[in-house]
Amino acid sequence: MTATLTEKKMPEPRNGVDTPTLFATIKAVGAQPELAQFRFRAINRWQQGTHSRTRIQSFYGAGGEQMHEQEFTYDADHPAVLVARDQAPTPVEFLLHALAACITAGIGTIAAARGVTLYEVESTVEGDIDLQGILGLSDSVRNGYEQIRVSFKIKGDAPEEKLRAIIEQSRMRSAVFDVLTNGVPVTISVNAA
C-alpha cells in the first residue's frame, strides 16, 4: 500500500504536462535563481481610430534571449456602440482572457503534479465597468473595472475537494491574478521628437 501511494505521488506526465521535465527544470532554477528572471515584450502600432495591432515574439528568460516559435499578432479596437469599428475586442476584454488563461494553465500543471487527470476546465470571466470614468463624465468613477468575477467548472478523476484545492493553489500562484488584484508600477516614456 505504501509503495503504491508513493508511486502515485511520482510526477509522471499527465494532462499534456511533461511533469518530470518540469520538476527537473524547477529544481535547476532553484539552484540558479538568475534563470528565473524573465522580461516579456509587446510592440504595438496604431492603425486608425481606436484600432491598434500588437506583435509578440521575443522575450528574455532562462538566462538569454528567447523567441516564441512564431510571431503572434493581436488587434484591439472599440465596439460599434462606442462609435468605433469593432475590428477586435476591447483592451479590457484581453485582461479577462489573460486572467482565465493564467489560472487555467496553473490548473493543468498543478493537477498533473498532484496526479489528477483532468477531463474539462471551463471558466467564464466577467468584468463590470462604468464608462463614465473613461468618457470623462465623472471624476468619482474609476476608469477601469470595478470588479471581476471568474466562474470555473472543473471535472477530473479526483474528489470535489481535491479539484477545488487545485484551483485555489493555481490562484495563489497566478501571475495575472497577482497583477490584477495587487497592481503593478507602470512607467511611461515618450519620444515625440
Place this chain on the structure above:
Amino acid sequence: MTATLTEKKMPEPRNGVDTPTLFATIKAVGAQPELAQFRFRAINRWQQGTHSRTRIQSFYGAGGEQMHEQEFTYDADHPAVLVARDQAPTPVEFLLHALAACITAGIGTIAAARGVTLYEVESTVEGDIDLQGILGLSDSVRNGYEQIRVSFKIKGDAPEEKLRAIIEQSRMRSAVFDVLTNGVPVTISVNAA
C-alpha cells in the same frame, strides 16, 4: 482669426475617429448614466497542459446585450523554455498587449478631439517578472510583474508638447492602466460537482 481658431476646435472626423458622433454619444450617456454600465465577458476552455482557448463575443452595455460583429478566439500557452508547447503567448504577455492597445486607443481619440492628425503611434511594452514566485521557489518574490515600462513613439501635426499631453491625457483615462496600477477585486467561484 478668432473664427478660424474656433473652427479648428470643432470636433471634425479625424484619425479614423467619427468625432462628432462620439461627442454626441458621450453627451447622451451624460444625460442617461445607466448607458455607461458595461459588463465584458470571456469564456475560456482548457485544451491541454498550459494551453487554453478563450472566446469573446457578447457583452452588456449601452442599456442592453451587445454582440461583437464576430466571435474572437485567442489561445494562450507557456513557452518551450518552461516545458510547454508554445502554442500561443503567455497570459502575462496579453496584459502588455491590453495596456498598449488601451492607451493607444485613447491617443487616437483624444488627438481627434484636439484637432491633431496623427501620423504614427508605436509603443514597446516590457514587463519584468521573477518566476521564483510562480514556480514556488520563493515566498518573498511576487507572482506577477515587478514593473512594466511603456515607451511611446508618436508623430503628428502638432508640437512635441501637445503630442506629449495627448499621451498623458490618455494615460489618465485608460481603463487598463487603472486596473494594472491600482488593482481590482477578483472573486472566483468553482463548480466541481
